[in-house]
Amino acid sequence: MSPAPATTAEKTQPGGLVLLCLASWAIPGIGHIWLGRRAKGFVFLIALPLMFAIGLALHGRLFSFDTSDVLTPLEAGAQLGIGLTYFLAGPFGAGKGDVRAITYEYGISFLIVAGLLNLLVVIDAYDIALGRK
Amino acid sequence: MHSHLLMMAVFAFFVSLVFAVLAKDTAREQARLGGVMFAGFMLVGLVVSWLMFPFPLR
Numbered sequence: 001m002s003p004a005p006a007t008t009a010e011k012t013q014p015g016g017l018v019l020l021c022l023a024s025w026a027i028p029g030i031g032h033i034w035l036g037r038r039a040k041g042f043v044f045l046i047a048l049p050l051m052f053a054i055g056l057a058l059h060g061r062l063f064s065f066d067t068s069d070v071l072t073p074l075e076a077g078a079q080l081g082i083g084l085t086y087f088l089a090g091p092f093g094a095g096k097g098d099v100r101a102i103t104y105e106y107g108i109s110f111l112i113v114a115g116l117l118n119l120l121v122v123i124d125a126y127d128i129a130l131g132r133k
Numbered sequence: 134m135h136s137h138l139l140m141m142a143v144f145a146f147f148v149s150l151v152f153a154v155l156a157k158d159t160a161r162e163q164a165r166l167g168g169v170m171f172a173g174f175m176l177v178g179l180v181v182s183w184l185m186f187p188f189p190l191r
Contacts, residue, residue, distance in 0.1 A: 040154050043150065043151075043154045044151065047150055048151065050147075051147045054143065058140070103135065106140045106144070109144065110144065110147075113144070113147075113148060114147075117147075117148070117151045120151075120155060124155050
């Protein structure tokens with residue numbers, strides 16, 4: 001009698017889980033692609049950076065971890081959820097924000113929600129790796 | 134893109150897409166949930182905007 005095949009949870013080691021979560025955070029959807037959920041992964045890979053890019057195009061501002069205001073670090077943390085894209089935007093001159101633009105608040109909403117959605121994607125990849133889904 | 138309605142629709146589309154793909158596994162279920170969620174976002178947005186209409190900012 002052959003042994004039962006190892007589940008995803010049995011194959012995933014703690015170090016692998018950390019790496020999976022980091023990769024999934026850094027590049028949206030990579031965690032799902034890694035775990036064989038390619039279709040879902042590619043949707044996240046396209047949709048989330050595109051949503052973030054639309055936020056930048058709408059003159060949204062990327063917040064820094066400035067503790068002089070209570071809400072600013074929270075907004076920065078939410079935006080940081082998008083991963084490497086957050087760090088790539090600065091050198092390209094994006095994310096300075098233009099408070100005079102009519103789309104400024106919309107842009108910030110796109111940036112924050114894209115980051116928060118990517119954090120949900122990371123949690124989903126973690127659950128899949130543990131065999132919960 | 135200066136249309137508030139269009140920006141709301143784009144925002145609702147992306148959020149519905151990601152939630153539907155996260156929550157469901159088959160394309161049919163994802164399309165159904167995504168469609169319902171998108172319609173819900175748009176409907177609630179329009180209803181709330183009309184409710185705010187009698188209360189202008191200035």
